[in-house]
Amino acid sequence: MRPVSVVDTAPVRILWLSADVPVPADSGRRAYSSGMLHATARAGAEVVVIANDVEGTGPPDADGLEWRVVDPGPPVQRWRSVFARWPSMTFHHRNAAYEVALERALQEHWDAVIVDHLIMGWTMPAIRSRGLPLVYLSQNHESSVRRRIAASERRTSLRKLPLRIDAGKAAALERRLVEQAALVTAVTPVDASLFEQDAARALLVVSPGYERDVAESRRIDESTPAVAIVIGNLDWHVKQANLRRLLDEVDGRLHAAGQRLRLIGKVPEDFVASLEGRLVATEFVGYVDSLEAEIRAARVGVISERLGGGFKVKALDYVFNRLPMVVLEGSMAGLPLQPGVHYWEFPDEESLAEGLVRLLGEPSTCDALQRAAFDQCAGAFEWADRGVALIEALEAMLDGAGGKIRSEG
Numbered sequence: 001m002r003p004v005s006v007v008d009t010a011p012v013r014i015l016w017l018s019a020d021v022p023v024p025a026d027s028g029r030r031a032y033s034s035g036m037l038h039a040t041a042r043a044g045a046e047v048v049v050i051a052n053d054v055e056g057t058g059p060p061d062a063d064g065l066e067w068r069v070v071d072p073g074p075p076v077q078r079w080r081s082v083f084a085r086w087p088s089m090t091f092h093h094r095n096a097a098y099e100v101a102l103e104r105a106l107q108e109h110w111d112a113v114i115v116d117h118l119i120m121g122w123t124m125p126a127i128r129s130r131g132l133p134l135v136y137l138s139q140n141h142e143s144s145v146r147r148r149i150a151a152s153e154r155r156t157s158l159r160k161l162p163l164r165i166d167a168g169k170a171a172a173l174e175r176r177l178v179e180q181a182a183l184v185t186a187v188t189p190v191d192a193s194l195f196e197q198d199a200a201r202a203l204l205v206v207s208p209g210y211e212r213d214v215a216e217s218r219r220i221d222e223s224t225p226a227v228a229i230v231i232g233n234l235d236w237h238v239k240q241a242n243l244r245r246l247l248d249e250v251d252g253r254l255h256a257a258g259q260r261l262r263l264i265g266k267v268p269e270d271f272v273a274s275l276e277g278r279l280v281a282t283e284f285v286g287y288v289d290s291l292e293a294e295i296r297a298a299r300v301g302v303i304s305e306r307l308g309g310g311f312k313v314k315a316l317d318y319v320f321n322r323l324p325m326v327v328l329e330g331s332m333a334g335l336p337l338q339p340g341v342h343y344w345e346f347p348d349e350e351s352l353a354e355g356l357v358r359l360l361g362e363p364s365t366c367d368a369l370q371r372a373a374f375d376q377c378a379g380a381f382e383w384a385d386r387g388v389a390l391i392e393a394l395e396a397m398l399d400g401a402g403g404k405i406r407s408e409g
Contacts, residue, residue, distance in 0.1 A: 102123055229323075
């Protein structure tokens with residue numbers, strides 16, 4: 001039997017199947033993939049990554065990783081996914097070059113093959129045909145998330161039927177992945193319980209880590225601008241819908257109170273154009289070189305995502321840069337924080353907007369919240385711990401002692 005140890009003369013050899021090279025780590029998915037990849041390699045595993053070179057930049061610095069990047073070719077027209085076997089997110093990341101690279105790699109020896117996100121679920125048949133241990137590295141319980149997204153569309157929407165069909169495809173693929181996987185990872189205990197209901201054989205809860213700049217001290221007072229910020233890219237129609245709901249409630253209230261909202265991250269031009277002339281207190285800033293500088297020039301961070309699920313990575317940016325949070329109920333899954341003590345929480349966008357205006361007007365309360373949240377999370381989100389936890393779970397899996405639900409903490 002293999003000893004359960006991170007330090008081993010024969011390190012665990014992992015084939016890691018990634019949708020793309022996660023550089024820049026400009027989305028929650030990419031940030032999590034990048035963090036887990038590097039943490040696992042630094043913890044002692046031998047990690048080989050196959051990834052689509054979507055940005056055309058080639059592989060990043062090795063940092064203990066071996067990259068095998070492929071040219072995905074021109075993007076496939078989105079409408080074609082309607083007639084495909086795979087859900088849309090999976091269909092658009094499958095290509096002939098990746099299939100060739102995967103087939104070649106599967107001829108080598110691997111202790112485990114990691115399917116990074118449901119996006120890469122199309123690789124499952126090839127992995128299982130070789131009899132290799134499959135690990136499903138999830139970032140959401142996609143089945144439930146996609147069902148909620150489809151249900152949220154108006155009955156008259158032309159997208160409702162395609163979204164329902166796509167949600168069914170995603171649920172079927174995820175169910176097969178969970179059934180076939182020797183180990184399933186989840187980013188929150190909530191997701192883990194859902195995967196347990198799906199009959200996962202072994203589960204590991206691995207929340208995201210944080211390795212960017214940390215504000216060791218900060219004081220929020222009257223001199224801090226009465227500005228709220230929302231961070232994150234808006235390249236997904238669901239995120240755009242979430243933001244529209246927020247802006248409908250918050251923009252006018254902020255203007256009346258002499259306060260402002262800044263939106264940090266990539267935003268499609270047509271989305272900005274669709275809101276032109278409607279917003280008076282809101283500014284689309286776009287991509288910035290220093291996210292930390294933007295956060296520290298604000299009084300409150302906002303998380304208002306009715307749809308989407310998962311762990312909100314932006315919450316860690318807020319916490320470790322000492323920005324108090326106003327959030328929509330259900331947004332703090334996986335964080336060791338309590339509403340009213342570490343952040344303010346509201347059941348809907350209207351009450352959130354009213355609470356945001358109130359909190360922006362109370363700098364001393366802002367200061368107390370940021371201190372409480374920072375102190376509660378300090379030391380709890382080290383990427384190194386995540387890498388060690390994953391390797392130990394893989395070692396236990398190989399020894400046939402995976403267990404049902406484990407946590408990196």
